[in-house]
Amino acid sequence: MFTIQIADLVVELNNRFSYVEELCREYKVEGKQPLFSVSATEEEIDEELRISGLSLPRAYAEATCLHRHIARRLSEYGAFLLHSAVISCDGKGYAFAARSGVGKSTHIGLWLKCFGNRARVVNGDKPIMRKDGERFLVYGTPWNGKERLGDNICCEMKALCFLERGETNYIERIGAEEALVRLFSQVYLPEDAVASAETLDLLGEFIGKTQFYLLHCNMEDEAALVAYRGMNKEDEE
Amino acid sequence: MRIKEGFLLREVAGSYIVVATGALTKEFNGIIKLNETGSFLWKKLAENTDTQALAFALTAEYDVSEEDARKDVESFVSLLADAGILEK
Known part of the structure; x- marks a missing residue:
């Protein structure tokens, strides 16, 4: 024990x-x-x-x-498990979700390569999202995938990005309705009816407070740069 | 007819979502997304009812003709029946 x-x-x-x-x-x-x-x-x-x-x-x-x-x-x-790979960059959390085999781990590897010590893996497979007042925090867990990527750290969530393989790299913002459907296949939903309802309500809040993107990407370094710029564009404007 | 015990309908970020809970999760995984009319009928189907009562409820709630309401109800109910969601 x-x-x-x-x-x-x-x-x-x-x-x-x-x-x-x-x-x-x-x-x-x-x-x-x-x-x-x-x-x-x-x-x-x-x-x-x-x-x-x-x-x-x-x-x-x-x-x-x-x-x-x-x-x-x-x-x-006020927490739920989201099957994804999460990297923190300049202290903000970027979560990447995809069907297995698309290359989440490879993609966060590109971030480490491109952003050096500005970036750190929070968790490679099963991080926990937890509500903290008006924001969501993402936490590392011991369950961090076969590559064992991640540490016992926490940061504020910046964005969640769904990954799809593509020839060239481009990123687009997606709305709540599309995010919802994509999100559901990656969230652990408890079987218990009360816990399930609580989780659904939390997901509603999470969707309201998170920016969602869809990244079409290959395995080149440029994929990380396109992802980073795309998810920080609105802050610059 | 009515919806089997164990389904949960919830509004999530402006969408109506149905998931299975408890023992039903062994038969149904994934989510069902409903529009507003779908969620209205789903709620009515939580109690034992029939197509006639559903069509009547639909005409009372929405600006829809009796014939259209009946067609909508029939197609919705047959979708649910085919998916094994209803019990007699």
């Missing part, structure tokens, strides 16, 4: 395997009272292995189950 602080929430994890504790090492805290506690049963771990269809180690499946248990509770604290 150990305690972590994730998105400024203190959570106790009752684990069977040491893998999840190693995964969470940057998030461990001591002497803090947890808000809630999560654990995974043997049956859940079996089910997780069956659904994945892969021969994963049980310890890995346990980590996924515990993660889901945390995700289910987030709406109570």
Whole structure:
């Protein structure tokens, strides 16, 4: 058993395997009272292995189950999980969402290359968005994708950009209605009806407070520059 | 007929969105997006009703002829029935 602080929430994890504790090492805290506690049963771990269809180690499946248990509770604290890769640049968070295989990780890699120490990966796979007054903050989590990109950091959200592969690089602003449909396929929606309703309401607020873009991009450095300029254009005008 | 237990209709950023909750998430994933009329009929279908009552409710609420209301209701209901959303 150990305690972590994730998105400024203190959570106790009752684990069977040491893998999840190693995964969470940057998030461990001591002497803090947890808000809630999560654990995974043997049956859940079996089910997780069956659904994945892969021969994963049980310890890995346990980590996924515990993660889901945390995700289910987030709406109570004004937060939700968004499948995306998030980079902070000059202290502002830029989230990139796409179907797997489009190249989110590659794209944030281009940002690191182009912007040097102005940029830092918040999380490569499953960051948490949390409401903070009139704005949303994005937080790193221990679940940061197979490349293990990201740190235990937090920043204010600037924009969310959906990625699509293209021959040339160009970016366009998209409206709430299109953003909504694209966003839904990347958000973890709890099964519980109350938590689901809370999450939907949060998404409504998130949509109202976030700028959304669609970037058609290739794998060249220019893609990061086009994305950055596109998402900062309105500040200059 | 009525809508199966477990669907949740919510207005999100000006759009009407339906998602499945609880055990229904095993059968339905993804979202259903409704227009205003769709959401009006959806709410009526939370209670047991029939096409005639729905068409009547539609004419009472919106400026629409009886015939158009009946057609709209029939096509909406058959869409829902085909998607396995209704129970008898």
